[in-house]
Amino acid sequence: MNLPPPAVNADSREFWEAARANRLLIKRCDACAKVFFPPSYLCPRCWSDKTSWLDSAGKGTVYSYTIMARAPAPEFAARVPYVVALVDLAEGPRVMANIVGPHALETAVGEQVAVCFEDRSDGWKVPQFQRVPA
């Protein structure tokens, strides 16, 4: 598969550079302690610009999911059907990612998942999740 690389910007560069090293970064507000995702310059709760990066353990619970049956772009045609899920990380934030790996299409709400890193072009990687056997 030749999937597109991530769209990197000033707010997300550190996140994507960490993903290249198999690390999942989230952010924590130094003013109000809210842990949040996606990464942004300002805290989404108190608008402070005093925020820090935090390494997530990459463990989460499936909050909801859908199965994509039609590719949103030609690059994804070989991938369908695939799972897009909302995953509640143990640290608090809810992230959207694909559930990949064995039996991904059997994903269920409430199930435990763990982060994995999917290779893209030029060494970029995208954090995705795999089901954790019960």
Ligand SMILES: [Zn+2]
């Ligand atoms: Zn805050």
